[in-house]
Amino acid sequence: MTSVTAEARLAPLHRQPLFLRFWSAQAVSVFGDQVSALAIPLTAVLVLHASAFQVGLLTSMAWLPHLLFSLPAGLWIDARPHRRHVMIGADLLRAAALATLPVAWWLGGVTVWQLLAVTFTVGALTVFFDLANASFVVALVRRSQYVEAQGRLSTSRSVSYIAGPSVAGFLVQALGAPVALLADGASFLFSAFALGGTKVEEPPVEKSEHGSLRRLGDAFRHLLGDSLLRASLLCTSTVNFFNFFLLAIFVLYASRTLGLSAGTIGVVLGVGAFGALVGAITAPRIGRRLGIGRAVVIGAILFPAPLALFPLAHGSHVVAGAMLLVGEFLASVGVMIFDVNQNSVLAMSIPDALRSRIVGAYRFVNYGTRPVGALLGGVLGGAIGLRETMWISVAGSSAGVLFLLFSPMPGLREEHLA
Numbered sequence: 001m002t003s004v005t006a007e008a009r010l011a012p013l014h015r016q017p018l019f020l021r022f023w024s025a026q027a028v029s030v031f032g033d034q035v036s037a038l039a040i041p042l043t044a045v046l047v048l049h050a051s052a053f054q055v056g057l058l059t060s061m062a063w064l065p066h067l068l069f070s071l072p073a074g075l076w077i078d079a080r081p082h083r084r085h086v087m088i089g090a091d092l093l094r095a096a097a098l099a100t101l102p103v104a105w106w107l108g109g110v111t112v113w114q115l116l117a118v119t120f121t122v123g124a125l126t127v128f129f130d131l132a133n134a135s136f137v138v139a140l141v142r143r144s145q146y147v148e149a150q151g152r153l154s155t156s157r158s159v160s161y162i163a164g165p166s167v168a169g170f171l172v173q174a175l176g177a178p179v180a181l182l183a184d185g186a187s188f189l190f191s192a193f194a195l196g197g198t199k200v201e202e203p204p205v206e207k208s209e210h211g212s213l214r215r216l217g218d219a220f221r222h223l224l225g226d227s228l229l230r231a232s233l234l235c236t237s238t239v240n241f242f243n244f245f246l247l248a249i250f251v252l253y254a255s256r257t258l259g260l261s262a263g264t265i266g267v268v269l270g271v272g273a274f275g276a277l278v279g280a281i282t283a284p285r286i287g288r289r290l291g292i293g294r295a296v297v298i299g300a301i302l303f304p305a306p307l308a309l310f311p312l313a314h315g316s317h318v319v320a321g322a323m324l325l326v327g328e329f330l331a332s333v334g335v336m337i338f339d340v341n342q343n344s345v346l347a348m349s350i351p352d353a354l355r356s357r358i359v360g361a362y363r364f365v366n367y368g369t370r371p372v373g374a375l376l377g378g379v380l381g382g383a384i385g386l387r388e389t390m391w392i393s394v395a396g397s398s399a400g401v402l403f404l405l406f407s408p409m410p411g412l413r414e415e416h417l418a
């Protein structure tokens with residue numbers, strides 16, 4: 001089997017063929033994800049005339065698998081010698097699951113229940129892909145390149161945020177929301193093909209005589225016992241919990257309350273997401289200049305605060321759309337500064353032998369808050385109003401930074417993690 005040689009790992013990332021192949025797989029896949037992120041809720045809203053509760057439930061189903069499967073998946077993947085095979089299998093199965101929606105639509109039988117089932121299935125497979133990916137990436141690049149690698153991966157993700165929603169919006173208008181999902185299915189097939197040739201020497205399988213509960217306990221003890229990891233977990237979980245109030249009802253709010261078309265919503269999200277590209281490009285530089293920990297704190301403030309422009313949006317379609325665009329732009333800058341630097345902190349802080357389990361435990365709490373937040377957002381949106389729910393979302397998510405301020409994070413620099 002081909003492996004990454006010492007000489008290859010010392011080369012700049014743009015001269016490492018295996019990293020470039022992996023990067024291309026990620027870039028195409030996340031672009032396709034942006035199509036699904038808009039096409040699935042629009043299928044619910046435009047084709048099936050879903051209620052606020054049903055749209056919130058749909059968003060919840062996308063994240064519920066992280067709550068249910070992150071812990072057992074982390075244990076299982078830690079015992080697998082070839083994480084790349086797990087990733088390829090997850091890609092192929094996600095493509096197959098998404099393909100059932102346009103087929104059912106063509107046959108006139110697509111339902112909310114099928115949307116929920118496919119969303120849950122894709123979410124479950126994503127858990128396995130992401131946890132395997134966490135171990136795979138650290139085998140692909142050397143430690144000193146973690147921040148740069150995260151920046152490059154986030155840059156491609158940012159580009160997908162720019163182009164993906166706009167393309168998705170027009171695909172939905174031209175072909176119908178269910179058919180647009182074929183683009184995401186094709187992206188998973190490309191990812192599986194590219195990963196097939198990205199062979200590296202993966203981290204060794206952990207050998208342990210302890211049972212599953214003991215091994216999970218070790219992961220949680222390390223996660224919660226480390227003041228840096230604990231503060232990161234509490235901050236991120238708080239931000240995500242409240243932010244998903246807003247995400248669950250955004251498409252409903254933009255289309256019904258503000259009267260924006262699918263194409264306009266796609267353009268607003270796409271153009272606003274230029275901020276993600278700005279954030280991804282500047283995040284490593286900010287981390288080096290101000291300190292990686294301080295960059296995480298800045299991102300935790302800049303991410304949720306600008307979203308106040310969402311519930312403030314009013315007036316003509318042009319004015320309302322512009323307010324959404326500015327809020328999305330600034331929040332996208334913040335989330336990339338936050339993600340790039342925090343993901344690098346996590347990558348350098350977690351020991352390889354526990355990596356999949358700790359990442360699984362982290363996601364169990366962090367991602368586990370998302371379906372609860374999305375479901376609660378849908379309930380509140382129907383009970384007290386969409387704008388009111390968005391204000392609660394902005395206030396709650398902005399409070400997450402408090403956990404970082406009372407931790408070692410603000411004074412952390414990259415050399416402290418070497």
